[in-house]
Amino acid sequence: MVQILIQQAENSTELILIELQGALEYAADKQSLSGERLGFLFFTQNEMPVCVIGQHILDGKMVELDKPLLVMRKRQVDGINNTSYQVECTIKRKLLFHKRSKPIVHYAPKKC
Amino acid sequence: MNDEIKHFPENVQKLLTDARIPIEQLKPIYYELTIGEHFPDDSIRLLEVNNSLIEELDKSKKLVIRGAHDDSATLCTSDQIFEIKSAETSNTLLLASPLDSSSVNKENGCIALTVNSILHSKLELTQCVSKLIRIRQLFEENPYRGHFDDEENSTRKITMENLRNDIQASDQAIDAYLKKLNVITINGHLRLLDFDFRTKLIEYIISIISIQDWSKDNIPIDKCATEMREICPKYVAKQFLEQIGTISNDGNSIALNGNTISTHYALDLLRNLEKMKLSEFMTCWRECVPAEFPIDLEKLKEFVIISEGTISYIDIDNLSEKPNERIKTLFSRKNTWTLSELEPFLSSLTTSNAEFNSLLAMHTRCIMKDGQKYYVPKYN
Numbered sequence: 001m002v003q004i005l006i007q008q009a010e011n012s013t014e015l016i017l018i019e020l021q022g023a024l025e026y027a028a029d030k031q032s033l034s035g036e037r038l039g040f041l042f043f044t045q046n047e048m049p050v051c052v053i054g055q056h057i058l059d060g061k062m063v064e065l066d067k068p069l070l071v072m073r074k075r076q077v078d079g080i081n082n083t084s085y086q087v088e089c090t091i092k093r094k095l096l097f098h099k100r101s102k103p104i105v106h107y108a109p110k111k112c
Numbered sequence: 113m114n115d116e117i118k119h120f121p122e123n124v125q126k127l128l129t130d131a132r133i134p135i136e137q138l139k140p141i142y143y144e145l146t147i148g149e150h151f152p153d154d155s156i157r158l159l160e161v162n163n164s165l166i167e168e169l170d171k172s173k174k175l176v177i178r179g180a181h182d183d184s185a186t187l188c189t190s191d192q193i194f195e196i197k198s199a200e201t202s203n204t205l206l207l208a209s210p211l212d213s214s215s216v217n218k219e220n221g222c223i224a225l226t227v228n229s230i231l232h233s234k235l236e237l238t239q240c241v242s243k244l245i246r247i248r249q250l251f252e253e254n255p256y257r258g259h260f261d262d263e264e265n266s267t268r269k270i271t272m273e274n275l276r277n278d279i280q281a282s283d284q285a286i287d288a289y290l291k292k293l294n295v296i297t298i299n300g301h302l303r304l305l306d307f308d309f310r311t312k313l314i315e316y317i318i319s320i321i322s323i324q325d326w327s328k329d330n331i332p333i334d335k336c337a338t339e340m341r342e343i344c345p346k347y348v349a350k351q352f353l354e355q356i357g358t359i360s361n362d363g364n365s366i367a368l369n370g371n372t373i374s375t376h377y378a379l380d381l382l383r384n385l386e387k388m389k390l391s392e393f394m395t396c397w398r399e400c401v402p403a404e405f406p407i408d409l410e411k412l413k414e415f416v417i418i419s420e421g422t423i424s425y426i427d428i429d430n431l432s433e434k435p436n437e438r439i440k441t442l443f444s445r446k447n448t449w450t451l452s453e454l455e456p457f458l459s460s461l462t463t464s465n466a467e468f469n470s471l472l473a474m475h476t477r478c479i480m481k482d483g484q485k486y487y488v489p490k491y492n
Binding site: 002003004005006007008013014015016017018019020021022023024033034035036037038039040041042043044045050052053057067068069070071072073074075085087088090104105106 | 124127128130131133137138139141142143144145146147148149150151155156157158159160161162163166169170173174175176177178179185187202203204205206207208209210225227230232234276277
């Protein structure tokens, strides 16, 4: 039997949770993605978030979570008997992009 | 209007134009999402909790997960226990952190956010009942028998810490169960008193108070424990006395709990028999229990099944923890039950009144007989 502890980290990190419908496709394999730009996030004057990822525009909203989330980091020292979790952050809201994305359409300039 | 951050940089303006997002409707501060250098961070897990767990975490700075490698994992707090299960989502969850939360690049109003985790699942908690039967099994490996006890031989010494590590239950549930089992401490270890040994102790105490002419409501703990040294050490006697009586305000004496005594005698009569005629049992019971202690069948509710003029012992801890199996066993021993008869056996399987009622509705149906409500199995 094991007892695994979940503990507050000494310094909490600030994290933002963004939820997108569907999946993100990666052009290359995961490891080489570091540094790659994912997209942009804008907010309208009435606080509505707009996300642009690749050729997609997503409209969303800021939502309070029904149940808060703990973001935990698993620490494993010396095998399974020394597993523990550190809570890096508590999340109470998320940016939810629940509508279908709209494509960015590029219009070729008309020739005169 | 923020005049310092009037326009987005050119590339961003172009993007917004192509996307047909009217720039004037946007706030001037925007965020650039980049994949971080630690991507993918595989050590991150999301755990869905509730406000009381957050308070618990703030207060005691930790939450505890317990489980055997083949058990499901459970989250245990001081008074609650939850099953932990992973739930997948078809949505994509990004965790983004500001590169430097205090700085906004004033030149172009951009805050950089790095994404180090992209997740598709979270851990969910479902409240469940404690699995306490293991505690009793541990203790029954070596119950205490007084001076004849061979403590050196005990293969397993149990401490409170062992229990917290081994048992999937909240601390409160463990404490309450230990109290119910009347566990005592011997040399820092927890032990269960052997049943027949308890009978011996009770009879010894009753004869001592008669000899000493003490009142059953005012027994001096120290003197009584001294008188009991023939059958057990003084510190064991003291613990036992405190379990079977109510301690006085000054801590020096106890008032014997009549209910505890008479229940013990009832169990002594019934536990080794298949069943007994109810009338015979009541006579025997009244004869065994010293006259000054009352006998009350109601108080035996969670230990017995009374059916068709007979009474038999039932060990609730040996019943299945699965509601449908437990109900099957109960109805196999008795066909019709009243609500108050069913309640002691089923309430420990549910975590709320609503759950209890829905359990009944699922497995039983109600009939009226002579103006009384009875429950019978739903399907014969």
